[in-house]
Amino acid sequence: MVSEAIFPDFSFAFQPIVNIATGSIISFEALVRGYRNDPASQIFQQVEQVNLYQFDELLRLKAISLAAKLGLGCHLNLNLFSKALLASQTAISSTLAMADSVGISRESITIEVTESEIIDDIDEFAESINQYRSAGIGIAIDDFGAGYSGLNLLADFQPDSIKIDMSLIRCIDSRGPRQAIVRGIIRTCRDLGIDIIAEGVETKKEYLWCYEEGIELFQGYFFAKPAFERLPVAFYPND
Amino acid sequence: MVTLIHLIYCSAAVQPMQESELRELLVKARAKNARLGITGMLLYENGSFFQVLEGTAVVVDRLFDEISQDVRHTKVSTIIREPIAKRAFGEWTMGYSSVSQQELDELIGLNDFFSKGSSFTEITPGRAKKLLAAFREGRWRTKVKYTLSPDLGADAKKLVMQPATMMTPKVSFSFQPVINVANGTVKAYEAILCGQHNEAFPDILPQIGDIEWSYFDTNCRAIAISMAAKLGLSCDLHLSFIARRVEDAQAAISASLEAAEKNGIEPSRIVLQIDQDKLIGEREQFAKIIEEYRGSGLRISIDHFGSGLASLNLLALLRPEMISLDAQLVQDIDKNGPRQAIVLGLKQTCTDLGIDMMAKNIETLGEFKWFVDEEVELLQGNYIASPAFEQLPSPNIPLA
Ligand SMILES: Cc1cc2nc3c(=O)[nH]c(=O)nc-3n(C[C@H](O)[C@H](O)[C@H](O)COP(=O)(O)O)c2cc1C
Numbered sequence: 001m002v003s004e005a006i007f008p009d010f011s012f013a014f015q016p017i018v019n020i021a022t023g024s025i026i027s028f029e030a031l032v033r034g035y036r037n038d039p040a041s042q043i044f045q046q047v048e049q050v051n052l053y054q055f056d057e058l059l060r061l062k063a064i065s066l067a068a069k070l071g072l073g074c075h076l077n078l079n080l081f082s083k084a085l086l087a088s089q090t091a092i093s094s095t096l097a098m099a100d101s102v103g104i105s106r107e108s109i110t111i112e113v114t115e116s117e118i119i120d121d122i123d124e125f126a127e128s129i130n131q132y133r134s135a136g137i138g139i140a141i142d143d144f145g146a147g148y149s150g151l152n153l154l155a156d157f158q159p160d161s162i163k164i165d166m167s168l169i170r171c172i173d174s175r176g177p178r179q180a181i182v183r184g185i186i187r188t189c190r191d192l193g194i195d196i197i198a199e200g201v202e203t204k205k206e207y208l209w210c211y212e213e214g215i216e217l218f219q220g221y222f223f224a225k226p227a228f229e230r231l232p233v234a235f236y237p238n239d
Numbered sequence: 240m241v242t243l244i245h246l247i248y249c250s251a252a253v254q255p256m257q258e259s260e261l262r263e264l265l266v267k268a269r270a271k272n273a274r275l276g277i278t279g280m281l282l283y284e285n286g287s288f289f290q291v292l293e294g295t296a297v298v299v300d301r302l303f304d305e306i307s308q309d310v311r312h313t314k315v316s317t318i319i320r321e322p323i324a325k326r327a328f329g330e331w332t333m334g335y336s337s338v339s340q341q342e343l344d345e346l347i348g349l350n351d352f353f354s355k356g357s358s359f360t361e362i363t364p365g366r367a368k369k370l371l372a373a374f375r376e377g378r379w380r381t382k383v384k385y386t387l388s389p390d391l392g393a394d395a396k397k398l399v400m401q402p403a404t405m406m407t408p409k410v411s412f413s414f415q416p417v418i419n420v421a422n423g424t425v426k427a428y429e430a431i432l433c434g435q436h437n438e439a440f441p442d443i444l445p446q447i448g449d450i451e452w453s454y455f456d457t458n459c460r461a462i463a464i465s466m467a468a469k470l471g472l473s474c475d476l477h478l479s480f481i482a483r484r485v486e487d488a489q490a491a492i493s494a495s496l497e498a499a500e501k502n503g504i505e506p507s508r509i510v511l512q513i514d515q516d517k518l519i520g521e522r523e524q525f526a527k528i529i530e531e532y533r534g535s536g537l538r539i540s541i542d543h544f545g546s547g548l549a550s551l552n553l554l555a556l557l558r559p560e561m562i563s564l565d566a567q568l569v570q571d572i573d574k575n576g577p578r579q580a581i582v583l584g585l586k587q588t589c590t591d592l593g594i595d596m597m598a599k600n601i602e603t604l605g606e607f608k609w610f611v612d613e614e615v616e617l618l619q620g621n622y623i624a625s626p627a628f629e630q631l632p633s634p635n636i637p638l639a
Contacts, residue, residue, distance in 0.1 A: 145551055151581045152545040155568065158577065168552075177555030180591030184551060188584025192577060 013226035027075030166200025295493035423638035427475035461498030507536035
């Protein structure tokens with residue numbers, strides 16, 4: 001591992017993923033921030049390409065220990081550059097070891113990878129990630145429906161959950177094509193037992209449309225903003 | 240509908256053109272014209288240019304805009320721009336010159352096509368021909384007074400350049416039916432490109448040179464259309480769209496429409512199958528081009544849907560009339576849960592968007608039955624009927 005000194009100072013904000021049906025938070029996604037809550041993009045700008053994967057690995061370790069310190073009582077969603085998984089042996093094993101050491105169960109860790117990143121070498125990715133699934137971790141596909149891929153990704157690899165990209169969610173209540181696309185996604189995921197999370201939900205109308213189509217898991221400003229170094233509470237519109 | 244026009248202009252070279260410069264211009268212009276489906280000719284004599292451009296209005300106008308801005312010439316005057324009923328310089332092939340064989344032998348830019356002995360007299364009678372005759376007689380010579388004393392040795396005395404090359408594509412087509420199981424009819428035939436002797440297309444690919452490829456890419460659909468018409472096509476026609484570059488898409492679509500019209504096939508019976516993997520990064524541009532042709536009734540299908548880079552977003556962006564499922568999704572679908580789930584999800588989206596879904600590459604009874612049970616109505620594949628060389632084959636299975 002490269003010395004941490006070469007990396008910018010960073011910390012995390014946490015944003016809940018809520019289950020509307022039960023009125024509870026099922027997980028927090030750890031979002032990297034600067035130590036003064038600067039946006040993630042600023043942090044990544046300061047990391048050299050060659051060190052990116054080590055940085056990526058380090059982020060997960062710090063996120064877990066911070067979440068544990070804050071008293072995490074549910075799942076934790078952590079991001080992964082899928083290329084890091086193929087480049088480094090320890091990308092996930094170090095994450096698991098850290099979870100063990102701070103008393104967070106492996107089953108409560110969900111690794112998020114973006115659709116566009118894994119589509120190129122889906123077979124290789126599936127093979128390496130599946131090793132860790134037997135250790136109990138969950139896999140979520142982030143930004144689903146955003147890029148060039150789509151449902152066909154699910155032919156070769158079935159994650160535990162997908163997060164429907166916010167570009168599809170935005171104004172979905174008034175956009176026919178987006179509605180048609182999301183209905184197709186829902187149908188396929190249901191048939192395959194994959195959980196669906198609507199991500200980036202900002203308005204009541206967006207929420208209601210998704211809810212009426214049977215989506216129960218949500219993330220977005222409408223429920224809770226990311227909170228810096230805190231595990232925030234969420235708003236439940238059905239209460 | 241497709242408006243064919245010719246545009247004839249003259250201009251003056253800003254300075255005497257060297258042989259090498261003319262040659263360079265010739266080579267580039269031929270290749271690009273072939274790609275754009277533009278025919279015509281270019282004459283150069285002692286500092287004067289005279290050019291006939293024929294093709295679809297939008298394509299000709301755009302090219303002419305570009306040519307007008309070319310710094311190698313000036314005093315560009317449009318002599319005429321008007322609709323024409325058909326091309327004077329060839330029906331998908333072209334090439335005529337205005338000078339005797341002996342003169343030709345002295346010309347720069349001589350190409351194999353001149354030596355085939357085509358002559359000016361073979362140009363279809365019409366305005367282009369009259370104007371060419373006028374040019375020969377000395378009219379329309381626009382010149383600039385060269386400040387440098389012209390090096391007459393280097394300045395080609397007379398040059399006839401053919402902007403596109405004659406090509407008889409060594410290709411043909413097989414046809415495979417698409418059936419509609421809901422009403423038991425043949426809905427369409429897909430024209431599948433092959434060699435003249437029914438060789439698989441990849442086998443003849445290496446024989447197609449670069450310029451030929453462009454020409455061919457623009458015009459092969461026209462060949463398929465006229466062949467299908469001759470075979471008595473009475474249903475829809477599915478044509479693959481292989482434009483390698485988005486910027487050529489316009490020319491290729493125009494050429495297809497032009498051919499449809501010529502062969503008495505309504506554009507609404509033509510479905511252009513777009514291989515979505517080829518569109519990456521240029522999808523917005525492509526969507527715009529398609530939009531321009533929507534009014535003609537021509538339909539679009541996205542092919543190989545559900546393969547590597549397929550995206551549901553593409554449906555919203557391109558709004559195709561049809562998609563066809565990728566072979567990988569179709570294969571063994573009756574035994575493969577994830578494929579079934581994906582196809583049903585896609586079907587949901589397509590139904591909501593009013594897009595027809597079609598399954599190709601059906602090889603087995605099991606696959607066939609699965610689609611019939613799930614009410615996917617448009618089916619194609621060897622199980623139903625294999626492609627037949629230069630024929631419109633009937634399905635092997637009884638249509639309900
Ligand atoms: C007299 C004259 C005639 C030309 N004719 C053609 C032509 O028929 N087709 C063509 O593509 N370019 C022709 N050109 C060249 C165009 O002006 C321009 O250089 C070319 O289209 C650029 O193509 P590209 O940028 O796509 O390579 C001609 C130029 C001159 C000076």
